[in-house]
Amino acid sequence: MDANDGFRELDRQECLRLLAEVPVGRIVYTRWALPAVLPVNFVLDRDGAVLVRTSASSDLVSAVDGAVVAFEADEVDAAAHSGWSVVVTGAAALVTDPAEHARLLRTGPRSWAPAPQEAFLRVAPDLVTGRELVGGRSLYGLHLPS
Numbered sequence: 001m002d003a004n005d006g007f008r009e010l011d012r013q014e015c016l017r018l019l020a021e022v023p024v025g026r027i028v029y030t031r032w033a034l035p036a037v038l039p040v041n042f043v044l045d046r047d048g049a050v051l052v053r054t055s056a057s058s059d060l061v062s063a064v065d066g067a068v069v070a071f072e073a074d075e076v077d078a079a080a081h082s083g084w085s086v087v088v089t090g091a092a093a094l095v096t097d098p099a100e101h102a103r104l105l106r107t108g109p110r111s112w113a114p115a116p117q118e119a120f121l122r123v124a125p126d127l128v129t130g131r132e133l134v135g136g137r138s139l140y141g142l143h144l145p146s
Contacts, residue, residue: 010130015086016048018075018130025073027052027123029064029092036063042071043109050088050123051108055115064092064121071123084132090124 010018019025026037038060040052050071054060069092076083095101104120111118 006133007131008134010084010086010132012048012128015088015128015130016044016125018084019050019073019086019088020044022073022075025050025071027060027064027092028070028072029060029067031059031063041109041112042073045108045122048088048125048128049090050125051104052121052123053104053109053111053118054121055113056117056119057115058119061094061119061121065094067092069123082133084130086128086130088123088125088128090126092121092123095120095122 020043023041024039025042026039028035028037030036040054040060042050042052045051052060068090071088072085074083074085095104101120108120
């Protein structure tokens with residue numbers, strides 16, 4: 001961490017631990033050759049992959065299956081001017097294996113907007129990065145007392 005920037009880099013294990021604590025993140029993908037961001041609820045799988053449950057007929061499924069995407073989640077405390085952000089970058093794939101799909105129906109994320117036919121998207125954790133804002137600042141740029 002640079003002494004003046006106020007951020008601390010997080011290692012992979014810290015990133016995965018923090019991701020497991022929040023229910024919502026954002027998937028970043030390409031839609032019609034433009035960047036698109038969609039908030040989604042998710043869980044982490046055993047290997048650290050991000051799992052998203054969505055409608056099998058959603059535009060998201062067709063846009064990201066086989067593509068490299070980014071997934072970001074964070075937590076911010078506006079009053080304390082602190083927080084963290086984690087980004088997982090990797091290939092997204094529709095879960096097509098029947099046994100894996102059955103397992104995820106039992107243990108995977110629950111959809112906040114159920115659909116008649118649901119599908120699971122898996123984002124491989126090829127690159128996991130994060131940073132934490134440390135030493136929050138007051139309204140006038142002064143460090144808050146500890």
